Amino acid sequence: MDKDFINIYNLIQELSWLFGAHSINGECCGDLSLVEYMALKKIKDSENITIQEIGNALNFTKSGASKIIDRLGNKGYVTREISSVDGRVCCVNTTAKGEEMASEIVHRYSAYVYEMLKEQDAATIENIKAVLEILVNSAHRQENTLNGKYSQGGGRMSIFEMNN
Amino acid sequence: MDKDFINIYNLIQELSWLFGAHSINGECCGDLSLVEYMALKKIKDSENITIQEIGNALNFTKSGASKIIDRLGNKGYVTREISSVDGRVCCVNTTAKGEEMASEIVHRYSAYVYEMLKEQDAATIENIKAVLEILVNSAHRQENTLNGKYSQGGGRMSIFEMNN
């Protein structure tokens, strides 16, 4: 039983590494790092997201988030506008170019995943999807119970503070 | 059909992020970064591994790998000895402390995974394991077909050079 979870942990770790910043994603896509891509994706999926929200979503300080948006802005993938309702907050949105880049990356990697899995039958593909959904949902739930409130540093807990 | 692979890609991406360097692993364990932990794990699993091999396995240059081993050495987790058969190569091995630290990390994260998945029944757990094995194996296979030979820079290909 315990063995199963060790096993699953090791497999997730391995998979994460293979899809993480040091592997195929090392340079995620031309001029985007993995972090920048994740931010771009988040911005694309939310209308008028703020710097702070991006930071919280990706576990960066607002300082770090601001710099990531700088980079994305310099590359022409996002715009930064001052909110019309509150002069302190920035509304970040993707440009057409940013939108296109995000789609391109998804397309490329999906093709990669297709190459990976093309020999699997339809039922297996469905099953893979179902399992990944369980994992992602459980991980999100677990993340939420772990994370406290966010201060500048995004008061996230290390797993090592969990229960000692 | 195509939709399935996009879906799966997005889920893997999400899961990888959640287990990647910027999330719970931000500080993987006290004084180890994710990269250092991956190296430690690799060293633990192979007898007398060389710097170069570590670099290749983790997609680092030999220079980068050398510095990671420096750090692990300074923290007392690994030893570096000159090979008895070839005076140029280093044999890296874990110390007892390193061994213990690696186990501790696995233990901690397995507990985390257990918390994540404790509500799933036994059949689901088995299924999760099976799916992850498929994914990890396919990803490794795919990685090998993508990567060319390793030079200093570990001549890995960006996914964007795949077919254009």
Place this chain on the structure above:
DNA sequence: TGTAATAGTTGACACTGGAAACTATAGCCC
């Protein structure tokens, strides 16, 4: 023996993200 190849190390460098100080706006209370 001398030249080329190979493993590893080192130093200079660029990039990244955090902490803290700072700017600017908003909210509130008198």
Place this chain on the structure above:
DNA sequence: GGGCTATAGTTTCCAGTGTCAACTATTACA
């Protein structure tokens, strides 16, 4: 309205990290 506080974001300084290129040391081979 004036003044205090809170909040969003930016900027400066800094430490950590990994690459490149030059270097050392050892081995292989002609």
